[in-house]
Amino acid sequence: MKKIIKYVIIDILRNKIVLAYTVFLLLISVTIFNLEDNSAKGLLSLLNIILIIVPLVSMLFSAIYVYNSSEFLELLVSQPLKRKTIWLSLFMGLAASMAFAFFIGAGIPILLYEATPTGFMMLGTGLLLSVIFVAIAMLAAVMARDKAKGIGVVILLWLYFSIIFDGLILFVLFQFADYPLEKIMVGAVAFNPIDLSRILILLKMDVSALMGYTGAIFKDFFGAQTGLIISFCVLITWIVIPAWLSLRKFNHKDL
Numbered sequence: 001m002k003k004i005i006k007y008v009i010i011d012i013l014r015n016k017i018v019l020a021y022t023v024f025l026l027l028i029s030v031t032i033f034n035l036e037d038n039s040a041k042g043l044l045s046l047l048n049i050i051l052i053i054v055p056l057v058s059m060l061f062s063a064i065y066v067y068n069s070s071e072f073l074e075l076l077v078s079q080p081l082k083r084k085t086i087w088l089s090l091f092m093g094l095a096a097s098m099a100f101a102f103f104i105g106a107g108i109p110i111l112l113y114e115a116t117p118t119g120f121m122m123l124g125t126g127l128l129l130s131v132i133f134v135a136i137a138m139l140a141a142v143m144a145r146d147k148a149k150g151i152g153v154v155i156l157l158w159l160y161f162s163i164i165f166d167g168l169i170l171f172v173l174f175q176f177a178d179y180p181l182e183k184i185m186v187g188a189v190a191f192n193p194i195d196l197s198r199i200l201i202l203l204k205m206d207v208s209a210l211m212g213y214t215g216a217i218f219k220d221f222f223g224a225q226t227g228l229i230i231s232f233c234v235l236i237t238w239i240v241i242p243a244w245l246s247l248r249k250f251n252h253k254d255l
Helices: 002-013 016-035 039-068 070-077 081-113 117-143 147-175 184-193 194-205 208-222 223-252
Strands: none
Touching: 002 016, 002 081, 016 039, 016 081, 039 070, 039 081, 039 117, 039 147, 039 194, 070 081, 081 117, 081 223, 117 147, 117 194, 117 223, 147 184, 147 194, 184 194, 194 223
């Protein structure tokens, strides 16, 4: 298992796309922090870029890598290795590589310019988002045999999590504005790791007013220590469930 993980990590870290992704994050992060007179404002400016770029690159690259590794997977399956070992090794290799790329590209500038609880929160959620969307991408790739279809599903999922979900929430809020939906929104945000990460970081910055009239209820729940623990547990669940589902599918898939 260690040999497979090591091979995947080395192969990915030499990939020009991952190198370009790392350099892009590094340049953007350093530029934003240097342009802003206040490093806290730089962190806020960097937030939206991280919440858009990290999920997109993690999903697209992971899905493409899985499809391009189909012959390698077939070779491994023909060996006396458990499918569980092969798939989890691939997942760990991809997750570690994307998390490492994010840490070098955005994590180091955050630690250099804003080594505060808010900075650590952004670093932690960014690492979790990298792993979460690797897991989601691998689930989409193992479910769709056709490469074009699989990549299309990945892009649609990214659009849903990044844009469509917020639109649906706003639609529900406007349609049922006369009803107390704040507590329902707290539960609904658990179905989107990007929104959950955004809320955690904004609350750490004490700018919950940016989230509209539901900001108070979010702050009451997520601002407490218990709320933070529950939120991180939800993010970890977003890793475990897609990874488990993809493993089940791979175990029964006819290669």
